[in-house]
Amino acid sequence: MRLLAALTAAASLAAAGCVTVSEGVGGWGEIGADAVVLVGKIEIVPRVRPEEQTFRAGWDVFNTRRHHIGRAILFMSDQPRYQERTGDALNPPLEETYFLTVPRSRRFMVKGSVTMELVARAVTARQSVMDHTELLFHGPIELDIRPADKAIYVGTLQLHRDEFHEVTRAEVRDHFSAAYADFTKKFGADLPLRKALLTPLRTK
Secondary structure, three states, rough: OOOHHHHHHOOOOOOOOEEEEOOOOOOHHOOOOOEEEEEEEEEEEEOOOHHEEEOOOOOOOOOOOHHHHEEEEEEEEEEOOOOOOOEEEEEEOOOOOEEEEEEEOOOOOEEEEEEEEEEEOOOOOOEEEEEEEEEOOOOOOOOOOOOOOEEOOOOEEEEEEEEOOOEEEEEEOHHHHHHHHHHHHHOOOOOOOOOOOOOOOOOO
C-alpha cells in the first residue's frame, strides 16, 4: 500500500516538477547536464508471466498501473537508505535493455521491487485495504557514477526467485557488447558508454 501511495504521490508531484519517475529516454538531447543515462537489463528467473501480475487499485487517476505491469520500480536517493519521501524512481521494463536517466547525485538504489499483486479490497462503503505482494530485491547499492560520465552500463541484474516470490540469488552478468549495440542503435555511434557493473545485491 505504501508503494502505491509513493508512486501516486510521485506522479502528482512530477507534474509540479518536484520529483522524477524515469520510464525511459527518447534521445541524447534529452539528457540534462546533471543527469546520467543508465543502461542495463533486469531478468527474473523464472520469468514473470503476465498472468502472475494482478493490478486492481480502483480509480487509477495517474495510470500508475503502467509502473507495475512488466516493469521494476527502483527508488533512488542521495543517501544509502530508503525514506518515504525518496523522490526519484526508475521504472525499467523487465527482460529488455533499458535506458533511464538519473540525477548524478542520486547514486544509491535504496529499494527495488516487482509488483506481483496490488488489489484494492473494500471493507466498508467508504474504506478499502490494499493487498500487496511484491518481489523485493535488497539495497542499498551504490552506482559507480563519475564526474565525466554521461552514460554508464550497469550490467544485467539477474534475480532468481522461488515459488513465494522471494529472491534467492542475485548476480550481475556482463553483456556489454549486446547492450552497446542497443545503445548505438538508439543514440547513434561514437557516443560514450562506460562499463560500471553493479555489485551483486545481497540476498537473505
